[in-house]
Amino acid sequence: MNEFIFIFNSIILPIGIIVATGYVIQLKLRLDRSTLAKLSIHYVMPAFIFMSLYESSIDFSLLLNVMLFLILYAFLSFILCRLIARFMNIGKDRTVLFTNANLFYNAGNYGVPVNDLVFRSDPYAMSIQVMLVVFQNMFAFSYGIFSLSAKNVGRTKALLSYFRMPIFYGLALGLIFNYFHLPVPAPIETALEYIRNAMIGLVLFILGAQIAGIKFKRLRWSAFVGALARLVIGPALALVMLMLFNMEGVVAQVILIASAMPAGVNSSIIAQEYSDDPEYAAEIVMMSTLLSSVTVSSVIYIALAIF
Structure with a gap:
């Protein structure tokens, strides 16, 4: 119990304070959430991803295995969510939202700060987390849009637009500079380091502001189940898979902790644009975040104890 309280006080509570600050300030000042999101996507995250990959000791075969693991994890999560939705007799549109909220967890705005605090800014642990962030972003804005926009046009354009985002080039250049041991000029490296240091506080603030912009009038039982599925069934499935694949150490810890993250705001944003019932996705995001x-404190404790 003492270790659980320590994890909550030293990791979850500081994150909650910053998220709550963003939430309150958004309610008071009505900041432009679109601009805040662009600030994260186009300024902070690319530099953070590049520096995290550039400075880490990457085993590229291991990273490939991690990506394959994530694909299988997403596939099995999809099947489980569809079975749960079918058992609960959820409508077709809400079944897609229920599934997406479980597939698209908050590996970035929430997961990255948790990783940074749990592993004390370890570049190796963060390089694994970065791969999770990239996978989640590509998955959300590819399958996430395809799954909801069958009646709309421009899906290919929406998918291809990801490859024009700075986050993609932060990933690609970070891997290239790391693999070929290319040096970064000192002034540029210093500038990127300053930007990276601003990332944690900024993305958590933005997360709070984004949550403040989510509106819903009720909480449906199936949405509550969706939140529990994301927070409990998600990490339980990851734990079983990690044991079956004999993964251990920091890699297993990072993946298990990341699998416990709440539903990502992306699932709600995508639903607002492509779904007839975006409020349902918002319910799952809000409940899972709260x-x-x-649950995240519990999974951190389990991950550090088992692996």
Whole structure:
């Protein structure tokens, strides 16, 4: 119990304070959330991803295995969510939203700060987390849009637009500079380091502001189940898979902790544009985020104890 309280106080509570600050300031000042999101996507995250990959000791075969693991994890999560939705007799549109909220967890705005605090800014642990972030972003804005926009046009354009985003080039250049041991000029490296240091506080603030912009009038039982599925079934599935694949150490810890993250705001944003019932996705995001303070602390404890 003492270790659980320590994890909550030293990791979850500081994150909650910054998220709550962003939430309150957004309610008071009505900041432009679109601009805040662009600031994260086009300024902070690319530099953070590049520097995290550039400075880490990357085993490229291991990273390939991690990506294959994530694909299988997403596939099995999809099947489980569809079975749960079918058992609960959820409508077709809400079944897609229920599934997406479980597939697209908050590996970035929430997961990255948790990783940074748990592993004390370890570049190796963060390089694994970066791969999770990239996978989640590509997955959300490819399958996430395809799954909801069958009646719309421009899906290919939406998918291809990801490859014009700075985050993609931060990933690609970070891997290239690392693999070929290319030096970064000192002034540029210093500038990128300053930007990276601003990332944690900024993305958590933005997360709070984004949550403040999510509106819903009720909480449906199936949405509550969706939140629990994301927070409990998600990490339980990851734990079983990690044991079956004999993965261990920091890699297993990072993946298990990341699998416990709440539903990503991306699932709600995509639903607002492509779904007839975006409020349902918002319910799952809000409930999973609120409950995650307890469940994430528990999964961190389990990950560090088992692996």
